[in-house]
Amino acid sequence: MTSQEKVTFEVPTKDQVSVKNQAIFDQMQKSFGTVPNLYATFALNETALPDYLALQNRKSTLSAKEREIINLVVSQVNECEYCLPAHTMISKMHGFTDEQILEIRGAQITFNDKYDALAKFVKDTTVNRGRASEEAADVLFDAGYTQANVIDIIMVIGDKIISNYLHNFTKIPVDFPEVPNI
Structure with a gap:
C-alpha cells in the first residue's frame, strides 16, 4: 500500500x-x-x-460517577464523536441528568463543588498533556481528593485518551444515540 x-x-x-x-x-x-x-x-x-x-475494569479509589465525569470531560476535549454519546448514556445510568451531563462536558459544574474541581482538573490536565496548573491541583486537593485519587484520575484520563484516539483515527460508525454539541 x-x-x-x-x-x-x-x-x-x-x-x-x-x-x-x-x-x-x-x-x-x-x-x-x-x-x-x-x-x-x-x-x-x-x-x-x-x-x-x-x-x-481495574479497582479504583474513584466512584463510578467520578469516572464518568472524567470520561465525559476527556472525550469533550478530544472531540470524540463515539465516546461522548457512549458515556452520556452510561452517565444517565449512574443518575446524571441531561443538564448535568452538559455541565460536566463543559467542566463548569454548578450542582456539586467536588465534581467541579475534578472536572476542571481533568480538563486542565488533558488540554495541557498532563501538566495541570498548580491552581487546578490546589482546588482538587482542597475539594478532598488525595494523591492516590490523582493517580486513578490520570489512569482514567489515559484510558479515555486511548479510546478517543482510536475512534478519532478509525472513524468507525457510532452505535449510540446522538448527543448535542456544546
Whole structure:
C-alpha cells in the first residue's frame, strides 16, 4: 500500500477476530445484548481488547460517577464523536441528568463543588498533556481528593485518551444515540 492510499477500518464481526476475542464478544453479547463497535475494533488486535477491558475494569479509589465525569470531560476535549454519546448514556445510568451531563462536558459544574474541581482538573490536565496548573491541583486537593485519587484520575484520563484516539483515527460508525454539541 502506498502512503496515498487511504486505510478504511471496518468493524469486525465475531468470526473475524481471534478465538480469545470471540469469547469476549460472547460475554458482551450476553451481558449487554451487543458488542459496541469500538470494543469490536479493539478486537482487530488479539491482545488489545482484553488489555483495554482490564484497564477499564481495574479497582479504583474513584466512584463510578467520578469516572464518568472524567470520561465525559476527556472525550469533550478530544472531540470524540463515539465516546461522548457512549458515556452520556452510561452517565444517565449512574443518575446524571441531561443538564448535568452538559455541565460536566463543559467542566463548569454548578450542582456539586467536588465534581467541579475534578472536572476542571481533568480538563486542565488533558488540554495541557498532563501538566495541570498548580491552581487546578490546589482546588482538587482542597475539594478532598488525595494523591492516590490523582493517580486513578490520570489512569482514567489515559484510558479515555486511548479510546478517543482510536475512534478519532478509525472513524468507525457510532452505535449510540446522538448527543448535542456544546
